[in-house]
Structure formats: C-alpha cells, structure tokens
Amino acid sequence: MKYDVTVIGSGPGGYIAAIRCAQLGMKAAIIEKYNTLGGTCLNVGCIPSKALLDSSEHYHNAAHTFGDHGIELKDLKVNLKQMIDRKASVVSQVTGGVDFLMKKNKIDVYHGMGSFIDKNTIKVTDSEGKETQVETDKVIIATGSKPASLPFIEIDKKRVITSTEALELKEVPKHMIVIGGGVIGMELGSVYGRLGAEVSVVEFMDDIIPSMDKTMGRELKKSLKKLGFNFYLGHKVTEVKSTTKTVTVKAENKKGELVELKGDYCLVSIGRRPYTDGLGLENVGIKTDDRGRIEVDGHLKTSVDNIYAIGDVIKGAMLAHKAEEEGVFVAEVIDGQKPHINYNLIPGVVYTWPEVSAVGYTEEQLKESGRAYKSGSFPYRALGRAQASMDVSGLVKVLADKETDEILGVHMIGARTADMISEAVVAMEFRASAEDIARMSHAHPTYTEAFKEACLAATDNRALNV
Ligand SMILES: Cc1cc2nc3c(=O)[nH]c(=O)nc-3n(C[C@H](O)[C@H](O)[C@H](O)COP(=O)(O)OP(=O)(O)OC[C@H]3O[C@@H](n4cnc5c(N)ncnc54)[C@H](O)[C@@H]3O)c2cc1C
Numbered sequence: 001m002k003y004d005v006t007v008i009g010s011g012p013g014g015y016i017a018a019i020r021c022a023q024l025g026m027k028a029a030i031i032e033k034y035n036t037l038g039g040t041c042l043n044v045g046c047i048p049s050k051a052l053l054d055s056s057e058h059y060h061n062a063a064h065t066f067g068d069h070g071i072e073l074k075d076l077k078v079n080l081k082q083m084i085d086r087k088a089s090v091v092s093q094v095t096g097g098v099d100f101l102m103k104k105n106k107i108d109v110y111h112g113m114g115s116f117i118d119k120n121t122i123k124v125t126d127s128e129g130k131e132t133q134v135e136t137d138k139v140i141i142a143t144g145s146k147p148a149s150l151p152f153i154e155i156d157k158k159r160v161i162t163s164t165e166a167l168e169l170k171e172v173p174k175h176m177i178v179i180g181g182g183v184i185g186m187e188l189g190s191v192y193g194r195l196g197a198e199v200s201v202v203e204f205m206d207d208i209i210p211s212m213d214k215t216m217g218r219e220l221k222k223s224l225k226k227l228g229f230n231f232y233l234g235h236k237v238t239e240v241k242s243t244t245k246t247v248t249v250k251a252e253n254k255k256g257e258l259v260e261l262k263g264d265y266c267l268v269s270i271g272r273r274p275y276t277d278g279l280g281l282e283n284v285g286i287k288t289d290d291r292g293r294i295e296v297d298g299h300l301k302t303s304v305d306n307i308y309a310i311g312d313v314i315k316g317a318m319l320a321h322k323a324e325e326e327g328v329f330v331a332e333v334i335d336g337q338k339p340h341i342n343y344n345l346i347p348g349v350v351y352t353w354p355e356v357s358a359v360g361y362t363e364e365q366l367k368e369s370g371r372a373y374k375s376g377s378f379p380y381r382a383l384g385r386a387q388a389s390m391d392v393s394g395l396v397k398v399l400a401d402k403e404t405d406e407i408l409g410v411h412m413i414g415a416r417t418a419d420m421i422s423e424a425v426v427a428m429e430f431r432a433s434a435e436d437i438a439r440m441s442h443a444h445p446t447y448t449e450a451f452k453e454a455c456l457a458a459t460d461n462r463a464l465n466v
Pocket of ligand 1: 184
C-alpha cells in the first residue's frame with residue numbers, strides 16, 4: 001500500500017498529525033509498536049497519572065477536610081487495587097477513543113515496530129516477527145520519549161521504578177524516595193503522599209519544579225511539606241541500592257555532607273529522553289543532537305526532504321499539547337499552508353494540589369534579559385470562592401511590561417489553575433495589557449477573580465480585595 005503520509009508513533013503528536021493529514025485529503029497511515037494507540041500520554045503518562053491524582057485527592061479530602069464540611073465518615077480506607085483498576089479502565093476508554101478516530105478518518109493502523117529501509121519505505125515488524133512494508137511519500141516521526149536514568153542506577157522496576165511502574169503499584173509505599181523534583185516526581189509523589197506514604201524528594205537543584213518561576217517552586221514546597229514531604233534540595237544522588245524489600249539512596253549536599261535514606265520504593269523521575277531506538281535513522285541519514293533529539297528546521301523538517309519530526313523526540317517542552325500543536329502544524333506544512341506556533345505561549349501545568357500553571361516568561365527570565373517589567377500578585381486566601389471551598393493556598397502572579405503594560409508572564413498556584421491558565425494564554429495571544437484583563441468582568445465568586453485582581457495589582461497596584 002502506498003500512502004501520502006505515514007506517521008510513526010501514535011502519541012498525541014502522531015495521532016493528531018494523522019487526523020489533520022486525513023482532514024486535508026491525504027491518505028494516511030500510522031504505525032504503533034504497542035497494541036494500544038495513544039502513546040505515553042494516554043497509556044502511561046498524562047491520563048493515568050491524572051486518574052490516580054484525582055482518586056488520591058478524593059481520599060485525602062475524605063480523610064482531612066470532609067469533617068470540616070460536616071461530612072462524617074467511618075472506616076475510611078484505601079482500596080489501591082480498585083484505584084488502579086479504575087485508572088486502567090480510563091486508559092482503555094481513551095485509547096479506544098483513538099482507535100475510533102483512526103477509523104472515522106480512514107487512517108490505516110499498523111501495529112509493530114517501524115523502521116526506515118529508505119526515505120520512502122518503512123518496515124513494520126509486529127510482535128510475532130511478521131514484516132510488512134509501507135510505501136510513503138512523506139513521513140512524520142512522532143516516536144516520543146522514555147524515562148531517563150543515571151548510569152549508576154539500576155531500574156529493577158520492582159523497588160527502583162520509573163513513572164510507568166509507579167502507575168501500577170500493588171501497595172501504598174511506606175516511604176517513597178523520589179529522585180528529581182520535577183513535574184512527574186511531584187505529581188506521583190503526591191499520589192502516594194496523599195494515600196499515606198512518607199515521601200522524600202532528592203533534587204540536585206536548589207528548588208523543586210526548577211524550570212518554573214521561583215515563586216511557584218517556593219509555594220508548592222510549602223504545600224507539599226504540609227502533606228508530609230521531606231525535601232533534600234541541592235543534593236546529588238551518588239548511590240541507589242535495592243534488595244527485595246528495601247531501597248537505600250545516598251546523596252551528597254554542596255558541602256560534601258552525606259545523607260542516607262532508606263525506603264521501600266525509589267521513583268527515578270529525573271526527566272525523559274527522546275526515543276529513536278530501532279527506528280533505522282542511520283538508513284536515511286537523519287542525525288540526532290547531543291541529547292538524542294532529532295534535529296529539525298523551522299518547518300519541523302529533518303535533514304531529509306520528505307521526513308518531518310514532532311513532539312518529545314525533537315527539541316522543546318516535553319508536553320502533550322506541544323506535540324499536538326506540532327502535529328497540526330506539520331500536516332498543514334505538508335499541505336502547503338503557512339501555519340505558526342507561538343512556543344512562548346505553550347502553558348505548563350503541574351497537577352499537584354494546589355495546581356501550578358504558567359505561561360510566558362518567568363520573573364527570572366525577564367531579569368536576565370534586562371526587560372523592564374512590573375509585577376502584581378493576588379493571594380487565594382483573599383478570594384471568597386477559595387474561602388467557601390477551603391482551598392485558600394495559592395496566588396496568581398502577573399508580570400507585565402513596565403511601559404506598555406503588555407502581559408509577559410502569568411504564574412498561578414492554587415485550586416483549578418490548570419483550567420484558569422487558558423485565559424492568560426488567550427490574553428497573551430491577543431497581546432492584552434494587564435489593564436485590559438483588569439477591566440473585564442469575571443464571574444463572582446470564582447477563582448478566576450484572582451487573575452483579574454493580580455492584573456489590577458500589576459496595572460497600577462490597585463487590587464481591590466486585599
Ligand atoms: C507520568 C507522566 C505524566 C505526564 N503528564 C503530562 C501532562 O499532564 N500533560 C502533558 O502535557 N504532558 C504530560 N506528560 C508528557 C506527555 O506524555 C508527552 O509529552 C507526550 O506523550 C509526547 O507525545 P509524543 O506524541 O511526542 O510521544 P509519545 O506519547 O511518547 O508517543 C510515542 C509513541 O511512539 C511509539 N513508537 C516509538 N518508536 C516507535 C517505532 N519505531 N515504531 C512504532 N512506534 C513507535 C511509542 O510506542 C509511543 O506509543 C506526562 C508524561 C509522563 C511520563
């Protein structure tokens with residue numbers, strides 16, 4: 001069979017690219033090495049982690065805040081198997097949804113490992129070793145990423161685990177040691193922290209979620225400490241050893257002092273590496289950079305004329321919605337259109353509680369670039385909505401240009417900021433000033449009023465309710 005476009009990898013980058021190609025009239029195929037479609041995000045990433053975050057948050061509230069709401073419960077306990085089963089059924093619903101979308105858009109699905117024979121021919125080897133050849137005019141590589149590790153850490157997948165195993169545990173850890181204070185570590189640490197595990201985070205940098213605005217890391221750390229997290233920041237892990245029942249992690253601080261932590265599980269969440277194993281890039285002459293990422297130009301084209309790459313396997317934020325935007329972009333480029341992605345306005349979210357959400361520049365980036373800016377913040381505790389629901393931890397911080405008042409960055413921590421950040425994205429896409437937002441009516445009582453008030457504070461230090 002000969003296709004106009006063949007996509008390798010069915011994650012949010014790949015399956016969205018295939019749909020957009022089909023919408024534009026191209027005959028498209030998608031190749032996926034696993035039996036289910038949807039990639040990391042739907043199978044072992046965004047969706048299952050959010051399913052467990054929601055379940056564990058319900059439990060935590062039932063245990064700690066229901067009483068204040070006047071709801072009395074007896075014999076509350078965690079049924080982890082049921083939680084994991086529910087997560088599995090959510091995963092199967094959403095991956096089944098991708099099957100449906102492929103059929104609806106008449107996209108041919110090949111299950112098996114895709115590997116280049118030449119720039120127009122891909123060999124697909126299925127789990128039984130059967131080979132099929134796919135002929136294609138254009139190719140979109142969307143093979144995503146895998147968890148990264150350190151050379152001296154052996155991931156045994158039982159005691160020393162990655163995010164993938166953390167979504168499948170059979171018991172609530174007594175003491176989970178998390179290596180890496182980034183998004184995935186804080187989210188999955190929260191799941192088990194809420195269910196009663198002691199959680200210790202060892203992070204090389206001086207802050208958690210270090211790529212985000214420093215205020216966010218500081219505030220999140222306060223909330224997670226209340227949940228019972230221990231933090232070993234500025235600590236470099238030097239050794240990880242496991243037995244059948246225990247894990248020992250050794251780390252060293254900047255003064256060379258050693259700490260030794262003993263736990264029953266160690267989650268290694270130090271980031272992810274682009275995945276191109278077995279893809280046969282050498283057969284078409286595509287090179288990867290020093291971090292293993294496929295190099296692409298401004299049109300997301302590789303060094304080979306008919307081959308494009310998108311998502312986690314190329315540079316940029318490793319986020320599902322970034323991969324999706326690139327999937328649409330590349331389909332439209334192939335169609336001869338002139339699409340555009342504003343990479344500065346791709347929001348980032350950490351689904352802890354409180355949630356952390358951001359778009360645009362951080363205060364640290366603005367300082368470093370020398371741009372004159374002003375800042376306005378508004379605390380959640382001053383919101384009627386937050387008081388009503390007892391979610392008073394958090395703040396919204398707005399950074400705006402000192403002269404023009406244009407919003408340059410929005411950083412939020414608090415209940416439901418993952419949904420609230422979209423307003424900031426829209427505002428910034430339309431190059432709104434802080435005062436533009438400050439003069440728009442926001443429904444009362446809602447959390448969104450915190451954004452309006454922070455914009456008032458940034459405009460001219462005139463927040464009203466604080
Ligand atoms: C625990 C966790 C939580 C996350 N939470 C979020 C979140 O809340 N929000 C967010 O935006 N992002 C989140 N992410 C990141 C998100 O999952 C990724 O950014 C996203 O999946 C990248 O999409 P992709 O299409 O580039 O690749 P992937 O989703 O990784 O998909 C790549 C697919 O390609 C397949 N493949 C690879 N090589 C071949 C080959 N040679 N032949 C055939 N198939 C192949 C793989 O099997 C895989 O299915 C999370 C990640 C993890 C691990």
